[in-house]
Amino acid sequence: MYVPVPRQFVAEVQAYVVQLSGHTTVEGDASGEKPAGETLSEQWTVEVLQRLAATQLPSTQSVSRLLDVLARHAGDYVSTTRLVELLDIDRTHLRGALSAFSRHLKKHFHGRDWPMTWIEQLSPSPDFKTEFFYTVDGTIAQRWQQIRAEA
Known part of the structure; x- marks a missing residue:
């Protein structure tokens, strides 16, 4: 559905949509x-993770690069x-x-949550009031680094 959003609120609306889809536990599916x-x-x-x-x-490749960074800072x-x-x-x-x-995970990965978690906090940048901070846990980081090393 298309919903017009004033330009100055696009980032906040996108962040809110991500927030709505981001949770730490999941509900079972029929499969x-x-x-x-x-x-x-x-x-x-x-x-x-190998499938991912x-x-x-291109969008998933960008997220893979993001996971590379997060895995180095588990x-x-x-x-x-x-x-x-x-x-x-x-x-x-x-x-x-x-x-x-998020759409790719819903369609091809049975709606799994992101492999990383995030929080919104005050930004260290003077250009933004708040921003998102992302992390992966040690187990996912280790698995991801192993997969990337084998590739």
């Missing part, structure tokens, strides 16, 4: 492939500002990639 209450580490097995890493969609929250610097992409591209990634 039984995603039982209720699975943790992210249980959802994101080595096999599932093999995905050639357990630490990395700001959007820092991610766009490290990935050499702009904020709009990152937001679009994450939005497309």
Whole structure:
């Protein structure tokens, strides 16, 4: 559905949509492939992460690069500002990639949650009041690094 949003509120609306789709537990689906209450580490097995890493969609490749960064800093929250610097992409591209990634997970990964978690906090950048900070846990980070090393 198309909903017109004034330009100055686009980032906040996109963040809100991401927030609505981001949660830490999941409900089971009819296939039984995603039982209720699975943790992210249980959802994101080595096999599932391998499928993700093999995905050639540009948005998923951008998220894979984001996961590369987060895996190197497992357990630490990395700001959007820092991610766009490290990935050499702009904020709009990152937001679009994450939005497309959510749709991809819903369609091809039985609606799994993102393999990373996020929080919104005050921004260290004077250009933004708040921003999102992303992290992956140690288990997912280790699995991701193993998969990327084997590729």
